[in-house]
Amino acid sequence: MPNLIRLRLQQCRRCRHFPQFGLNKLKHMEIHEMEFLEYVPEKCLKSLSSLESLEIWGCPRLTSLALGLQHLSKLVDLSIEYCEELDLSKDENGNIIISDLHGGLQSLRSVNFSHLPKLESLSQWLLQARNLERLNIEHCNGLKALPERIEALQSLQLLKISDCKELHSSKDESGNIILDFHGGLQSLRSVVFTHLPKLESLPQWLLQARNLESLQIWRCYNLRALPERIEALQSLQRLEISECDSLMSLPERIEALQSLQRLEISGCDSLTSLPEGMQGLASLTHLCISGCKELDSSKDERGNILDFHGGLQSLRSVEIGFLPKVEPLPPWLLQLSNLEHLYIWHCLNLKALPEQIEALQSLQELKIWYCPSLTSLPEGMRRLTSLTHLRFYGCRGLEERCKRDAGEDWCKIAHISNIYILP
Template sequence: MRSAEAFPNLEKLDIGWFSSLALPPLSTSLKKLKKLKCGSLNLASLSSKLETLTDLTVHFTNTCKCITVETLESLANLKKLEIWEADERSLPEEGMRALKSLTSLSVNYCRKLMGGLPQGWLRHLTALEELDIFQCDGVVELPDEVRYLKFLAKVELKSLPKMVYLLKALQHLSSSLQCLFLSTLCEQSSLPEWLGDFTSLEELTISECPKVTSLPTRIRGMTNLQFMLVMECPELERRCEREIGEDWHNIQHIPHLVPDGDFDDEFRTEYDKQYNEYEDPNMCFDVPQDTPKTSEDHSQYYNRVFGNRRDKLKVEKIKMKKVPLQISQFQ
């Protein structure tokens, strides 16, 4: 096969995580490639000519833990980057400077990261609008570099067992942040009063954060807040109870308020089943065919699971972009 001209019109390529798969020299023919999912070793074999790429998902392997500066510099048009099992060496700062068009960054299962995201990962992503961090066990706080992300509108922080100081860095985003999703932050104990300064916030989800026991009183001034979901936070749920909870008078202005008790048993059973099955990526052989395996699937999955209950919950106008859990992509 003449590999150099094999796929001149190819726009999407999904190699998966097969790091031992030997690829022919395709780079000269991938002139229209926009979306790529592969292992880090495969990315290296495709050379650095990926100027047309806008969507990249990379799983870092033990044999290749770093994307070269040259490859990152060739990704000037990249808008979405999703990484799995990276460490502090995986994205050199010199190369990250080139990602001026990046609007979405998702960091998953990076369990070797200690303290926070490495210096230089965020500072230069000045167009970033969405940041998603999932199952990074050593991450304690967000880096101060978040202050440079003037367009950051959506932050999702999920399954970060050591995170304590998440909102310290977010304080600089009070005029841009629209959606804040907090899930399974076991050490997060409170939400600061200055959260009320987030005048642009429209959606707030607090799920499985048992130490968060109350809301800041200034939340009553967040007039743009349209949707709040409280789930698996026993004391906070009690305080948000309609009419009688201590925090009810601070949140009664929110049009779509969904305390945990409003979920019916069918939804809770399905949510718990899905969430518990996918905490460990090694359990991929149990993944049902209808569960989301990529971020594009999340919206459809959320609507299927949650949509049938909208009449009961009186949240017909809620348009969530992602299901409130992250499913392993290891297949």
């Protein structure tokens, strides 16, 4: 089979290690559910000189692999999952790999590590993959730190780390705070942190990623704050924070994120206020705030009424939901003269829309779901001349009042071309 291009080995129950294949034209190799496979000899991988993708899945006794990777000079994609005994820092004899891989892995573009409990830090050999673009690490509960030399991954564009329960990403392997990477990570465009329960602050190296466009932080329950120097992320266009229960505030310097277009905050139970600095988000087009039970969206950190002083003029869409402290709508919302879409859902204590709602002269769509305390509409609805779509769902107090041609509030909305009112 000298011309074989693709090979999949699965459930070969008696196989403990591989022979030298001699398949120098093989490009794609998959190793799945090899229950007794203990190691892949260096000479075996050395014979696969044309290999472009290597996928290993479900090999619970596999202990070593790394040293042979240096010979895979054409390898583009590497994926290793569910290998409970695999230590990527050691060779087949159990010795720690401390030397480099002599320039190997220069074609490597994508790496996926999943369910590797013995992965405690990123191996030094991986940091030599200077052309690596995508790195995904998930369910690696032994991972405690990212290496100080992560800046060596000069081509890295996407970094995703999820479900690593021991990760302290603000420290290196020795427990030292990482402060500066001297301008590294300039290719990084997207970072996703998901379910990192020991993450208390974002790593300082993140602030060196000056071209970062998207930052998503989900279920980092002990994250207490975003860095005050967040203004360093001048290219950031999308910021999502979800289910970060300990997050108490957003930094005032958030106003310096002049490229930010989307800001989504949800399920942050300790968040009590919004920063006045939000008024400076000149490029913001979409704002979503939901599920923050302690948030008083009408006040700043000092308890003063939040006033955006005519800022946020690029904002076109606002969504607010599951905010029990919203009784009237926050006054700053009425300053958004270019707002086109307003969605409000599950604000159980919202009692009325403000009479000044007529200030939203660009509003085209108003959608309100499950706000049972809302029982009437203001006169200002008549003057929303741009409003073409009105939707009420589960607002029982409005059903009769907005009944076509008969309800008390029908005359206030009769000019709207598309009206949907459902129980």
